[in-house]
Amino acid sequence: xxxxxxxxxxxxxxxxxxxxxxxxxxxxxxxxxxxxxxxxxxxxxxxxxxxxxxxxxxxxxxxxxxxxxxxxxxxxxxxxxxxxxxxxxxxxxxxxxxxxxxxxxxxxxxxxxxxxxxxxxxxxxxxxxxxxxxxxx
Numbered sequence: 186x187x188x189x190x191x192x193x194x195x196x197x198x199x200x201x202x203x204x205x206x207x208x209x210x211x212x213x214x215x216x217x218x219x220x221x222x223x224x225x226x227x228x229x230x231x232x233x234x235x236x237x238x239x240x241x242x243x244x245x246x247x248x249x250x251x252x253x254x255x256x257x258x259x260x261x262x263x264x265x266x267x268x269x270x271x272x273x274x275x276x277x278x279x280x281x282x283x284x285x286x287x288x289x290x291x292x293x294x295x296x297x298x299x300x301x302x303x304x305x306x307x308x309x310x311x312x313x314x315x316x317x318x319x320x321x322x
Contacts, residue, residue: 187219190293191257193230193285195302195317200235200243206304209317213302221302223251224260224292226285260292269295282307 198210228248235244251257260266270288277287290311293301300314308315 188222188296188298189217189219189316190289190296190298190301190313191221191223191227192289192301192303192305192308193227193234194305196227196231196247197234198317200247206317206319209319210302213316219256221251221257222260222292222296222298223257224285224288225262226288228259230285260296266291266295280307280310282311286311 194206195210195213198204198206199214201207204210228251231247232244235241252259266288269291270284273287273291274282274284282290286305286307289301290308290313293299293313298313300316301308302317303315304317304319305315306318309318
């Protein structure tokens with residue numbers, strides 16, 4: 186089964202019909218039949234972005250749905266994963282990669298995932314494919 190990594194970019198695009206990437210994200214969500222993998226750190230970003238009282242229910246429902254869907258897998262923090270992510274963050278001081286991105290890159294490498302649901306160019310810098318990148322269409 187094909188697996189892709191879901192970045193917070195994807196979730197925000199799906200949740201906001203006014204987001205420039207909403208249609209690309211929605212089209213992908215409708216057609217993809219593989220496994221969507223994400224991390225607790227990505228969900229932390231999502232929860233932070235939906236922290237307003239009116240949005241908290243949206244976050245909780247999204248987290249519950251993702252956590253229970255057999256087509257999704259949420260990677261939880263472990264000391265080893267955190268160490269590997271911070272090691273990458275430390276050695277790539279030439280990049281402006283966030284710690285959350287470094288943890289995503291380590292997760293993707295460990296899981297053998299080459300594609301990410303994002304348009305974040307940091308993923309392409311790290312050698313992955315950013316599925317939601319605007320290719321001018």
